[in-house]
Amino acid sequence: MTKPTRYCFASLNLLNFAAPPYSFYQLSEHYDETQWQSKTQFVTGLIEHIDPTLIVFQEVFSIDALKSLCEDMGLPYFATVDTPQLDAIYPNVLFNPVVAIASKLPFQQVCAFEPCPELLEYLNNQHQFRFNRTPVKCCIEIAGFGPITCYAVHFKSQRVHSMAHMVDGSEQDDPLLALLHKTVGTMQSQISRSLEASIVYYDALKTQREQRHATLVMGDFNDNLTSPALSFMTQTFPLQVNTHNRFDSVGLFDSFSFADNAHSFTQKPASHYYQGEGNVLDYILASQQFNPNNEASVLKSLTYHNYDAHLDPKRDEEDIRYSDHSAIAIEIML
Template identity: 65%
Template structure:
């Protein structure tokens, strides 16, 4: 009987992973000892259930604590490429959570994604661009599969930075300010998210072509993949011939090419807001992951959504758990 190898790649937004006595954003935003114990037990149990080969995380305020938790679960290779920032007055209050990656497999290389100078110049954003959360670009060599480049991302949220300073700090209840925040402010957030996605997309396609590397882009995209800010990432371009198809570059939404997609039907939500389900978390793949692609070595791809902790009726976040589902793809080669 032919021996099959299985790999599983997962993504999970942890929701403010900040170990006491550290707080997130405000001094009063801190876990009690009981809440923190519940949260770490929940995260540990879910990771054990997923049993990933590689997992990426978002909203990490305490990387060392997460690294220790992952090591106990056999995910002995761990990396971040940035650090949370402490408040200038209250040193235990942290801002700017980071993305992280943990793996059972060694990294060939793990580094921050450096935006292309030429692309930023083309987009007229050379002087001012900065990622809201620096993506991780990590490479692996998978037995029986080959070179893999993985991007761990957490794109700009839909949260709008107040435009009050433009108006001389008016009353926050000023209807004019509210209108500006809901229109111009929301558009600026979308532009920022789209720019971050463009930089990742450009680097992924360039690496595919130059390194002949399979690709995964994984994480919290903070918008639906069909939104105007992100839809280009899975645009499928027509090809001239069968040979050009085999050599083509691009990204696919993993759920769309999964073997179990027909039985799942509509893609399950990964986040709920005011009772409405949204898909914010994604794993995008290159052609090498599609079981139906002629150049693929993958025999099957299964999509998983781990959302039993989410309650669509809950109006407020339960910080003991997460407000996102974990997602994963499992491939056999």
Template identity: 30%
Template sequence: MAISARAQVFGSLRLDIATLNLFNFLAPPAAAYEFDRIYTQAQWQKKCDWLRHCITSLEADIIGFQEVFSVDELKDLMQELGYPHFAVVDSPRCEDYVCRAPVVAIASRLPLAEVSPVEPCPEAVAAMGLGDDFQFGRKVLRATVSLTDWGMLDLYVLHFKSPRPLFEPEALSGMSATPRLLAHRALGSFASRARRGFEAMLLYQALLKRRDETANPLVMMGDFNGGLDAAEFGGFWLEANAIHGNDRQRAGLGGLSEQAFTRAISHFALKDASVLFLEGLRYEHQSGARHITEPLEDLGHNRRPTHYFGSQGSLLDHILLSQDFDATLAPARGRVCHFAVFDEHLRRPQYERDSESSDHAALAVGLELL
């Protein structure tokens, strides 16, 4: 298999994975969301040139994308850059040259052994009181790569519902302007969070099922449109001590020792890649396995924002890993040897290069496979 050239630095197999929201990747003359939001040919060329710069800088083996409208153009550009394997699981929806429903995509230097959309489980949808027609607003892509002498790795590319109110103010009638504005913000924003939470937990249920069936290590990445501490993502972080004893008994796990029960729950744990990177550095520093020249606190547990609204930064994009990549656990199947936020176009933009870039940072994680 082809691997990152940087793998030789560590003397072992290394895989680099990145995620990037492209921000309206749509070739002219089509328009993004509104009739007048159309790139000129010069703007489109500049956007593609910026993407070439970004991809070259990331040096990733596999990249997940969000906000893809022009699928064929992205596929061609990625093949030009050395990513012959490309996939989507849905088609952008356009009407009268106005496109309002982008898709996610994956590009890879490595062959993709399997690609499929993640569908919500009908039983889970019914149990949550949702309509029979509930679907992910943007289909989640799951791809599997087969890594020689290591095994299979599942990759999930997602783009959850935005924080914008789920419905327009006109949906609320019989109110004067001020209370209607407040009601719209309160109800609409809550509806968006609820939608994001339903999608996140239905994806988690599908992920649990897949992990149970295959035991494949996994990477989940994309634009979550919220911080990982948001209430709607709370289910991702369930631990053994959060499971009530009665629930444990009803699940038929009451006979397990505390250690065995914790181990069973931990098999399905998700970890923030940026946190694993820092924890791995601390572990190596304390054990003397690696000399860290920078103060660990300067490496930053809290990542830089991946999106800005004015001067206000938000951490919306994330890469989550299964516990297989937690180097503090034994036996680990890998470790996070690198984590980076590509945000020069947000923090120190250069107009000639960055004026048609993205409004999101890219994230990259390096995985040393053991």
């Protein structure tokens, strides 16, 4: 009897992965050598435990350090498509972390994800739009399964951009400013996140139909998938679409819904905690080819993992030696 072959796909928000002497966002925010050693030991230990075939990362400031770490962990194929920005006055202060992807298998192709110009025109946003963090789009191939198009994403955060410059004479404790941030600012954040997600969703479905690739959209979505900003990504298609032979493998689904072990959880485990409340912010969306119950699937099983041992729901402050997110992964057997 042939032994099943294991593959694993994972995502991890690294939380400010910036090697000394660099700081993140402001001069006072940085790692000392002991903290950085703890950070890299945490990341390497987690990767060793997960043993991913492919893993995507968010909040990467020190690209070369992460690339070297991944190579040491048996992930020689590594890609980023953007670089963090240096502060104009303090060159050791970094802004705009990037997403990265590392793999045991070679990339058939890898590139910065470029939005469809016609879609941007349709959305009346052709001149203004840019991703807050440029996604990585790549393709790998698994023997006996076929090509997989992967998107590594980190959608717009829920952080609100200040509107203080728009309110005359306002101070940070101005109640009007606080109200505007809670309403207009929050809505702007949701719109930005939804726009990013819709552009990736469009490309994923178009690629599925045209190239018949299995698909994974992986990363930190910064929102719950059931929120109005993101719920369209896993919506059920109308019957007339589902029965059309050109759409039999088109669509995205929360991979947790495919998992053989989903029943062992009372609910989907949180991947992030804020003020003691758990939220699911990190996702691996998958196409129908990853559903072991699909008649056309070659998968024997899919198992969902949530690596959250380092998270303490009661902790209010971030511990930069670790991450404020759990790692998530799906393990498939062929």
